Amino acid sequence: MADGYAVTLEAADPWCLRPGEAAALLAGHPWRRFAVVGDSVAAGLGDPVPGYVELSWCDRIRTELAAVRPELVYLNLGVRDLRAAEIRAGQLGPALRFAPDLVLVAAGGNDALRRSYDPDAVDGELAGMITELRRAGAEVITVGMFNVSYAPSFPDPVKHLVRERMDTLAVRTAALAARLGAIHVDCSGHPAERDPGSYSADGIHGNLRSHSICAALTIRRLGAHLGNTFA
Template identity: 60%
Template sequence: MPSTLNELTDPFCLRAGESADLLGGHPWRRFVVLGDSVAEGMCEPVTGYSELQWADRIAAELRAAAPALAYLNLGRRGLRAHEVRASQLDDALRFAPDLALVVCGGNDAFRTSFVPAEVDVEVAAMITPLRQAGADVLTVGMFDVSHSPAVPPAVRPGLGERMRLLSTHTRALAARLGCLHVHLTDHPAVADPTLYSADGRHGSARSDAIAAAETVRRLGAHLAGH
């Protein structure tokens, strides 16, 4: 990437005033996040990009349009899907959200024993009660971290296959359960090494900025009836 690229010039990031146009007058007042390290926020700093984590960015954009927005992030690193459900769902429901972000399964997909149907069961068990409680639910097909330069070449094909399988299953589950889905797996920048951290498992501040932009755009499309 050119050394002059930053959040203001990055073609994939939010433009000035874009979020206000998309989210102005939005109805959400209680936003909860459930998930693993992607939800908690572990992006690696990149010069020229905000260090605000992805979920925190979404909350900030929502709050800019609705300053009284209440926000609870339950995300914790290292959790598999069944652990997210067991440790976070009850607290999320007690929060009485009208918007929820559920992002997990990545730690399951890092294992060669990954079974997508088992993750589907756990994610559905979180989405269903949140939807029944009246919340709009966001799900995400995340960037394919197998493109990270830190991932050993021998591991990349299998990891990439599993990450894409997770994304495909999550997208189908979201459609079936009436969720708002953000699909990042086929994003034009997915193979750009600047999107990934040095640990080979997480994203960079640039990936969080792009993910936030795409999430805001998905919310805006929903508000516009698309």
């Protein structure tokens, strides 16, 4: 459990983890080497929010995994602004050399933000990463991220275009995960994505409240994968 968690506003947030929930859901998990590849979502960009744990979502997942297995080793290769092909080219090799048994892949968002978005090409890059990582023995987490078309930075004339592309990315990533045996976390469509207060001052990246929500969704999905429950 993250330090100070029980006394923060986060503990009362209905979309965030309850006290003791992560420990119950991750009990007995087998993972000892956790890697993250991707863009700014993976890197953890986000402004602090008073009353919420000051950890990005992947760092929060690492913290909760390590609370169960203190020997857990963590590598986060995320770099902002990268497209899926750049992530595969620059991060897949180092991730494989790390020899992870659990990998979170967050990629495709920067592709989908552009008019040049090619869903088939992004699927190919994601499939290549998932396949190589699973062949190496890792379980892979994929993500349907918040639809950032709701973020304050997007002017009304382009919101619907961005929304359609982000929806396409989320649907296709979920289908790809199902086909390739990845553990998919669906953050897309969550009510918090429509709240302007979920975003950082830059108007596009989620703040640490949204990170806490996504961490909770991920840990709950991992708990379901493990067959664990929390009353």
